[in-house]
Amino acid sequence: MNDYKELFNNNEIKSIEETIKLIESKTTGRIEIYIGKKISGNPLNLTRKIFKKTGLKQLKDRNGVLLYIATKDKKLVIFADDGINNKVGNTFWESVKEAMIEKFKKGQFELGIIGGVNLIGEKLIENFPGEDKNMLGESNAKNSIIFED
DSSP, X not given: OGGGTTTOOHHHHHHHHHHHHHHHXXXXXXXXXXXXXXXXXXXXXXXXXXXXXXXXXXXXXXXXXXXXXETTTTEEEEEEOHHHHHHHHHHHHHXXXXXXXXXXXXXXXXXXHHHHHHHHHXXXXXXXXXXXXXXXXXXXXXXXXXXXX
């Protein structure tokens, strides 16, 4: 995690995690953020593998969302399961991506992530309201942000 200290301090990480936790308390959906340095090979294939590895693919309503941020490559990939994707479509995901990238270009990484998470959260709450019955267990619930080793 030391490689990411220049982007996020502990308070910013906590703020992002609390934002995700608040959203997930109002929906059956889940949001995970994976932060790495580079995306090797096909970005979609890599993101799909991470999506499965995090357990998001196991959600009953198929409403998991993974944000993959590659800091050195300066790439952002949003991968959503069919449940939420069928409700919002590609135009929505592109608008989230654009809003996040706009903040990233200004060096506002925390604001970019929180803004994107809130936009996604609004759609999850609207389309999949309720308490989080999709939780994958206490240990997974705590890892809203995963930092690549």
